[in-house]
Amino acid sequence: MGYKLKRSDEDVSEGLRRIACDQLDRALAALDGTGDKAEAVHDARKRCKKLRGLIRLVRPQFIDYKTENRALRDAARRLSDLRETGAVLEILTRLEQNYPARLSGPNAAALRDALKARRAETQLDDFDSRRAAFRDALKAVRHRAALWEVDKTGFGAIEGGLKKTYKRARAAWAMALETRDPRDLHQWRKRVKYHWYHTRLLKPLASKKLRRRIDRLGELSDLLGDHQDLADLRRMIDAEALPPEAAQALASPLAIEMDRLQNRAFALAPKVLGKPPKALVGSYRKRWKKWRG
Secondary structure: OOOOOOOOOOOHHHHHHHHHHHHHHHHHHHHHOOOOHHHHHHHHHHHHHHHHHHHHHOHHHOOOHHHHHHHHHHHHHOOHHHHHHHHHHHHHHHHHHHOOOOOOOHHHHHHHHHHHHHHHHHHHOOHHHHHHHHHHHHHHHHHHHOOOOOOOOOOHHHHHHHHHHHHHHHHHHHHHHHHOOHHHHHHHHHHHHHHHHHHHHOHHHOHHHHHHHHHHHHHHHHHHHHHHHHHHHHHHHHHHOOOHHHHHHHHHHHHHHHHHHHHHHHHHHHHHHOOOHHHHHHHHHHHHHHHHO
16 A cells, blocks of 8 residues: 555655655565565566656656666566566466367467476576575665655656656557557557556545546556567467467467457557546646645
8 A cells, every 4th residue: 555645745755765665675575585486576576667657757856767767677677587488378378268179288288388398497597696686686776765855846746757658658559559569569558557657656636536547557557468478478489389280279369369458458548548648737736736735
């Protein structure tokens, strides 16, 4: 429940520090825990994304934005290959459930075995040292986060970041709609996710009104995330040199699911990205003034 601004924050800088330190403390606790190492890394990487969303909200007023964004991005990339393989295995399981006739027996099993072997290799490939480097990078950010400051107080601290991120999400939507290229849908998903984070951070401004928007943005992000996992699966099929009959059996369900997901995403997009940026930011400004009293 800590990933949101609070009325009790003295100013935006205090809220920024509080949220950042909380997320970093949780990430470090996961990495230091005794649970599943892969799940701990996944949790910490998700918190890095939330932190990058947080600092994007204050980006024009945060002098250290580039340094901290780069530090969080590079830290999370250290173990991105582990999560990618795990996500693809999850999406393969879903395909098997949705298309049992096409993906029965050895067809999916051949790919599953190849992906499991790749994941095992990734976990053995200097995993502990990479996880330790990831942890050290987050500790360094945590040390600096306690001193973060933004140049403005009040709505002026977040207005520019909110508007820029929303405009980028709309532009990425237009590009994806035009090209239908998986790479453009992936970029769209990243922009949507940052705007989703901003909406979550600002939920206290109008909890009831923003709850549905948050849910819709989360759904859109999930649709585009599943589409990306399918695109990764298709790429891995080509890379694994599967038997022709297995690759052929997988090709049709992949194409059908990717089309279904992108069509659902395009149908949902106007409900959350249809409002012009000026109008959206104006509505948040009014809510902020009422909220801060």
